[in-house]
Amino acid sequence: MSSPMLQHGLATDPKATRPGPPLWLLAELTYRCPLHCAFCFNPVDFARQSDELDTEGWISTLQQARALGSVQCGFSGGEPMLRNDLETLVGEANRLGFYTNLLTTGVGLNEKRARALKDNGLDHIQLSFQDSTREMNDFLSNTRTFDLKNKVASLIKDHDWPMVLNCVIHKMNIDHIDKIIEMALELGAETLELANTQYYSWAVVNRDHLLPSKAQLDKAEEVTNEYRERYGDRLRIIFVVPDYYENRPKKCMNGWGNVFLTIAPDGTALPCHTARMLPGAAFPKVTEHSIESIWYGSEGFNRYRGKDWMKEPCRSCPEADNDLGGCRCQAFMLTGDPAAADPVCDKSPDRGVVDTAIEQAQSTQTSIVGDQPLIFRDPKESLRLTEPAE
Amino acid sequence: MSETTPVEITSGQIPTIANGYRLQFESAQDTWVLLYPEGMVKLNPSAAEILQRCDGQTSVDDIVAKLETAFETTGLTKDVHSFLSIACEQHWISLS
Ligand code: SF4
Ligand code: SF4
Numbered sequence: 001m002s003s004p005m006l007q008h009g010l011a012t013d014p015k016a017t018r019p020g021p022p023l024w025l026l027a028e029l030t031y032r033c034p035l036h037c038a039f040c041f042n043p044v045d046f047a048r049q050s051d052e053l054d055t056e057g058w059i060s061t062l063q064q065a066r067a068l069g070s071v072q073c074g075f076s077g078g079e080p081m082l083r084n085d086l087e088t089l090v091g092e093a094n095r096l097g098f099y100t101n102l103l104t105t106g107v108g109l110n111e112k113r114a115r116a117l118k119d120n121g122l123d124h125i126q127l128s129f130q131d132s133t134r135e136m137n138d139f140l141s142n143t144r145t146f147d148l149k150n151k152v153a154s155l156i157k158d159h160d161w162p163m164v165l166n167c168v169i170h171k172m173n174i175d176h177i178d179k180i181i182e183m184a185l186e187l188g189a190e191t192l193e194l195a196n197t198q199y200y201s202w203a204v205v206n207r208d209h210l211l212p213s214k215a216q217l218d219k220a221e222e223v224t225n226e227y228r229e230r231y232g233d234r235l236r237i238i239f240v241v242p243d244y245y246e247n248r249p250k251k252c253m254n255g256w257g258n259v260f261l262t263i264a265p266d267g268t269a270l271p272c273h274t275a276r277m278l279p280g281a282a283f284p285k286v287t288e289h290s291i292e293s294i295w296y297g298s299e300g301f302n303r304y305r306g307k308d309w310m311k312e313p314c315r316s317c318p319e320a321d322n323d324l325g326g327c328r329c330q331a332f333m334l335t336g337d338p339a340a341a342d343p344v345c346d347k348s349p350d351r352g353v354v355d356t357a358i359e360q361a362q363s364t365q366t367s368i369v370g371d372q373p374l375i376f377r378d379p380k381e382s383l384r385l386t387e388p389a390e
Numbered sequence: 391m392s393e394t395t396p397v398e399i400t401s402g403q404i405p406t407i408a409n410g411y412r413l414q415f416e417s418a419q420d421t422w423v424l425l426y427p428e429g430m431v432k433l434n435p436s437a438a439e440i441l442q443r444c445d446g447q448t449s450v451d452d453i454v455a456k457l458e459t460a461f462e463t464t465g466l467t468k469d470v471h472s473f474l475s476i477a478c479e480q481h482w483i484s485l486s
Binding site for chain 2: 020021023068069071072074097099101123124126160161162164191
């Protein structure tokens with residue numbers, strides 16, 4: 001499971017000339033996943049990228065990254081529990097001095113594996129709470145989902161891990177945000193991240209089904225604030241708005257090649273987990289280059305580092321240090337130019353494409369979306385959507 | 391700063407690094423850091439000195455005494471209390 005929570009939490013010195021170390025290492029162990037989320041962060045063509053690093057490959061990656069100064073390690077996917085060497089990798093990461101985070105749907109996490117993960121020093125589990133069934137509209141009332149989460153939540157408690165729940169929010173569940181918060185309280189969560197869908201990968205394919213209206217969003221924030229007031233410290237609630245509704249972009253990944261190093265299942269090193277969609281030379285693989293040369297020396301990691309690559313309006317913008325021009329993937333997806341200003345910015349000449357998407361989202365019904373049904377992530381759809389042109 | 395009233399620190403309390411948090415020295419950054427789920431804070435030297443003594447065994451008073459001995463100084467009570475109060479608000483430590 002991929003999380004937008006990875007986007008905050010670590011800061012570096014903006015005045016440093018040589019980039020700092022890749023403080024955050026995200027190991028996407030596999031793209032395999034038993035779930036079919038319509039907002040999945042994995043690349044739409046994941047089924048064409050089924051190679052996975054072996055245990056040795058991951059261990060060498062962990063060792064090299066740690067030696068460079070990486071300190072947070074996230075194990076994600078897909079569903080990382082599907083790797084049966086997960087415990088070994090967690091153990092190695094822990095021995096090396098990483099703070100280890102597991103981002104999971106909880107599917108496959110039983111007593112035995114929880115114990116083994118604990119024994120290997122796993123520091124934290126982020127349990128994602130999502131539409132684990134194809135009956136997306138029913139998922140909140142789906143007892144099977146709840147029973148599973150309940151079981152996993154008690155495993156988390158029993159093993160003394162801090163309980164962080166993540167729920168991806170979209171047009172179809174945002175009106176039930178009160179139920180989601182209630183559920184988190186019932187499960188005994190300490191932190192609940194209500195992360196509005198960010199529009200990449202599968203979420204772009206399904207955007208018209210997922211982007212909430214302004215009214216829905218305002219209402220959800222209001223409800224969230226009521227709960228915050230009522231429960232205070234008992235449950236910390238983080239509410240991430242979809243950036244389409246902002247007028248400045250996010251400082252994506254805290255800057256390109258600044259703190260985040262993602263390793264895709266096949267060993268490709270990426271400045272963020274969606275960067276592979278960008279045009280240009282392929283990103284380097286850890287099986288062919290050292291992490292040090294990838295991080296400091298590769299063309300891919302230097303391509304949008306700092307500000308030299310910027311065009312107008314970013315180049316002369318007084319706010320350039322705040323957001324570094326926003327997200328390169330979003331700029332590319334929405335304007336066709338990966339070096340353009342992120343069109344979420346109202347100084348971007350392309351802001352219109354975001355406004356159009358927002359306009360379409362103002363209806364509260366999803367049925368008006370028209371011909372295209374909601375597409376669930378699965379290998380068949382992946383192959384169909386990415387069929388090479390004849 | 392938040393608007394909540396600061397946590398009152400008393401001399402007999404015993405602070406511990408909170409569950410899920412980890413204090414460690416990072417040689418690549420040449421600094422002590424506090425790690426927590428998906429995040430990190432870099433600590434200034436005095437914060438690091440205080441937190442290193444929050445071992446779940448030592449009372450606030452004893453922490454002050456140990457620091458005063460280590461740095462051959464006196465009058466640290468106020469600083470230690472106010473740092474611990476912030477640390478508590480940030481959920482870095484728990485008090486027993
Ligand atoms: S299908 Fe869902 S759970 Fe699986 S990787 Fe994608 S977003 Fe995560
Ligand atoms: S113009 Fe570019 S740098 Fe300025 S605020 Fe907009 S995105 Fe950021």
